[in-house]
Amino acid sequence: MSIDPNSPVPIYQQIAAYIRRAVAAGVYRPGEMIPSLRTLALELVVNPNTVQRAYEQLEREGLIHARKGRGMFVARDGPASAQSRSQAAVYSAFAQGIRAGQAANIAPERIRATFEKASQDVSTEVRSET
Amino acid sequence: MTTDSSSRLAIETVGLTKRFGDTLAVDDLTLRIPMGSVFGFIGPNGAGKSTTIKMLMGLLGKTAGQARVLGFDVAGRCEAVKDRVGYVPELHFVYRWMRVREVIYFCRSFYKTWNNDLCAELLGLFELDEHKKVKHLSKGMVAKLALLLAIAHEPELLILDEPTSGLDPIIREEFLDGVLRTICDRQKTVLFSSHTLSDVQRLADAVGIIHQGRLLANCPTEELLTGTKRIRAVLPDGCSPDKPPEGTIWQRFRRREWLLTVRGFSPATIEYLQTTYLVENIEVTDLGLEDVFKDYVRGRRASA
Numbered sequence: 001m002s003i004d005p006n007s008p009v010p011i012y013q014q015i016a017a018y019i020r021r022a023v024a025a026g027v028y029r030p031g032e033m034i035p036s037l038r039t040l041a042l043e044l045v046v047n048p049n050t051v052q053r054a055y056e057q058l059e060r061e062g063l064i065h066a067r068k069g070r071g072m073f074v075a076r077d078g079p080a081s082a083q084s085r086s087q088a089a090v091y092s093a094f095a096q097g098i099r100a101g102q103a104a105n106i107a108p109e110r111i112r113a114t115f116e117k118a119s120q121d122v123s124t125e126v127r128s129e130t
Numbered sequence: 131m132t133t134d135s136s137s138r139l140a141i142e143t144v145g146l147t148k149r150f151g152d153t154l155a156v157d158d159l160t161l162r163i164p165m166g167s168v169f170g171f172i173g174p175n176g177a178g179k180s181t182t183i184k185m186l187m188g189l190l191g192k193t194a195g196q197a198r199v200l201g202f203d204v205a206g207r208c209e210a211v212k213d214r215v216g217y218v219p220e221l222h223f224v225y226r227w228m229r230v231r232e233v234i235y236f237c238r239s240f241y242k243t244w245n246n247d248l249c250a251e252l253l254g255l256f257e258l259d260e261h262k263k264v265k266h267l268s269k270g271m272v273a274k275l276a277l278l279l280a281i282a283h284e285p286e287l288l289i290l291d292e293p294t295s296g297l298d299p300i301i302r303e304e305f306l307d308g309v310l311r312t313i314c315d316r317q318k319t320v321l322f323s324s325h326t327l328s329d330v331q332r333l334a335d336a337v338g339i340i341h342q343g344r345l346l347a348n349c350p351t352e353e354l355l356t357g358t359k360r361i362r363a364v365l366p367d368g369c370s371p372d373k374p375p376e377g378t379i380w381q382r383f384r385r386r387e388w389l390l391t392v393r394g395f396s397p398a399t400i401e402y403l404q405t406t407y408l409v410e411n412i413e414v415t416d417l418g419l420e421d422v423f424k425d426y427v428r429g430r431r432a433s434a
Binding site: 003007008011038041042044045046047048049050099102105 | 303306310315329331332333334335355362411412414416417418419420
């Protein structure tokens with residue numbers, strides 16, 4: 001994973017989103033430990049406080065939990081919780097697209113049609129890859 | 131971080147001012163940097179970053195105001211503070227005729243807290259050749275040596291003055307890695323000035339933007355990013371935008387397009403624009419640190 005330090009999205013949110021995707025995709029399974037603050041800070045070249053902020057947020061979401069003196073572990077229902085949170089990211093990506101459409105004075109029904117077309121195109125992409 | 135450690139300040143200045151003849155290099159600077167945090171100090175060339183840092187290091191006298199480093203007034207700072215601060219100056223040092231090993235022996239003698247194991251670890255990490263003369267080292271190697279000398283005595287506070295300027299991306303990452311290891315392993319406070327905004331975004335908990343000696347912004351990095359938005363409003367013909375919303379730091383009106391960069395953005399900002407003007411179309415976008423920084427400085431120039 002790498003982070004984009006020029007992005008308007010704060011780095012702690014980029015890290016949280018990465019861990020969520022990794023848990024949803026099964027990189028880290030329930031009961032398994034995720035990388036320590038130090039490991040991830042050095043790997044991504046970011047302030048460990050920033051990684052900690054990401055982990056604190058994920059802990060509040062119930063995705064991970066701390067075991068005293070050992071580290072952070074994926075919760076039992078981690079993958080499900082990660083999926084519903086990732087859905088929020090999908091929502092904001094759509095919202096951004098809709099705003100871009102509105103800014104260009106595109107009618108709502110045409111925006112919806114564009115969404116349907118994108119949705120179709122992407123699913124054929126996935127099918128042709130597999 | 132406990133409330134106790136966050137209430138302790140590593141650096142505190144109140145109304146710090148430096149005048150060189152007619153020029154105000156640093157103008158009424160008030161800054162509070164808590165222990166254990168990383169503070170990124172950004173500003174264009176000649177903004178007053180180095181002058182501020184030199185005053186904090188006791189290398190330059192102040193014209194007015196107060197500055198305390200680790201609780202000690204910089205004016206009458208005692209020797210005890212020196213052991214607790216590490217400093218990498220803008221122009222990396224002068225012992226050009228010495229070998230790396232000799233420079234290390236020389237500098238080690240100044241500090242009671244010098245850690246030989248850490249020094250050896252850093253020599254390896256930075257791939258520094260002890261037998262080479264400083265004048266034969268590349269710019270990146272000199273920068274890494276300067277960092278080694280600043281952190282091998284395990285200071286509580288590390289002050290870096292444009293540490294990565296002019297370094298290639300590989301060396302820059304190694305340098306940042308060295309800084310990060312000190313932060314990770316020892317929960318240290320860091321103040322660094324930089325033009326490389328991606329480095330600031332990677333490392334800094336909080337950011338200060340300085341321009342013409344004045345502090346224009348000082349807040350947590352993420353707050354600066356999430357609270358600052360660019361608005362594009364399209365106004366009808368004949369409408370002149372004379373009352374920008376609160377928090378506007380930069381604006382430009384061309385044809386029917388009014389561009390605004392607003393800090394402390396909220397839905398009320400949009401509501402204000404829609405009720406004050408007959409806005410035909412409005413768009414809000416996020417900004418990266420580089421754009422936020424540029425708009426603070428451009429906005430200041432336009433109003434000056």
